[in-house]
Amino acid sequence: MPQKVILDVDTGGDDAVAILLAGHHPALELVAVTVTHGNAPLSVTLDNTLRVMQAGGLAHIPVYAGAHSPLIGPPIPTHRYQSETLPVPPSTLRAQPKHAVEFLIAYYLGPHGTETIYMPVGPQTNMALALRLEPRLVQRIPRIVTMAGAYQEGNVTPSAEFNVLADPEAAQVVFSSGIPITMIGLEVTSQAPVSEEVVKKTFALGTPQAQIAARLMQREIDWFREHLGVDGQIFDACAVAAVIDPALVETRPMRVCIELQGQWTRGRTVADVSGHHRQPANADVGIHIDRERFYQVLYDGLA
Ligand code: RIB
Ligand code: CA
Numbered sequence: 001m002p003q004k005v006i007l008d009v010d011t012g013g014d015d016a017v018a019i020l021l022a023g024h025h026p027a028l029e030l031v032a033v034t035v036t037h038g039n040a041p042l043s044v045t046l047d048n049t050l051r052v053m054q055a056g057g058l059a060h061i062p063v064y065a066g067a068h069s070p071l072i073g074p075p076i077p078t079h080r081y082q083s084e085t086l087p088v089p090p091s092t093l094r095a096q097p098k099h100a101v102e103f104l105i106a107y108y109l110g111p112h113g114t115e116t117i118y119m120p121v122g123p124q125t126n127m128a129l130a131l132r133l134e135p136r137l138v139q140r141i142p143r144i145v146t147m148a149g150a151y152q153e154g155n156v157t158p159s160a161e162f163n164v165l166a167d168p169e170a171a172q173v174v175f176s177s178g179i180p181i182t183m184i185g186l187e188v189t190s191q192a193p194v195s196e197e198v199v200k201k202t203f204a205l206g207t208p209q210a211q212i213a214a215r216l217m218q219r220e221i222d223w224f225r226e227h228l229g230v231d232g233q234i235f236d237a238c239a240v241a242a243v244i245d246p247a248l249v250e251t252r253p254m255r256v257c258i259e260l261q262g263q264w265t266r267g268r269t270v271a272d273v274s275g276h277h278r279q280p281a282n283a284d285v286g287i288h289i290d291r292e293r294f295y296q297v298l299y300d301g302l303a
Pocket of ligand 2: 011012015121
């Protein structure tokens, strides 16, 4: 039986690859996609998501629009490439009438809630709101597998990774909920950089979803090389692959707290990496990914 998942996205380019992988890999059943602010305003992340769902052969999967803004802080600035409309044809699809938070509450209280992994790969505002409105979700959600955080260096500030900095209070609600968490942070995603060879192999798969993914991965490579001088990363797809094949990612149980106050450290996922502080762990934190196996999972999913 495929593993049921709900993907929560702020579609940007790497979210799009994550959606295509989750929607097409035989090991998963993508039950629904919920959308949040983050890389761009909700109107843009929603439009990008609907474009990818339709062009990528996933029009049958429902999309729910969620939070417009973080719980407390102002939206953090993003790079233009993060907030651009993706190079994917316009969509005729529409989001479901129900708000994403209402959907999440109803779904997780329903018959399939306990068998569905929740995968936030953007700011965690939707789940934070759902948990505050319906605390019983803590007993219903079997695991959260999230692309979030970093136990070493951030990518927006030296302390903070984008998804957590985009809504630190939301991340705090989720990480302190008691729901089992697998945290796929920057230490893992940076071990699986994308390359022109991966783009070529993906494009050669020939399916619509593979060709969209190839185009978007090339776009990541180009932007990262031009603006940061580093390899591009498809951050969010790493979290999806960790659900498809958990053996892909080595994790270590850690206590992870979210810094909300520091002038220089707000949004940091403060992790007891060594375990010396003997605080009960609240997350299985990724420390290594098998890059070759990760991309094989991607090819299998997009073929
Ligand atoms: O820090 C990486 C995260 O920020 C990814 O989810 C990517 O989509 C960007 O939003
Ligand atoms: Ca994202």
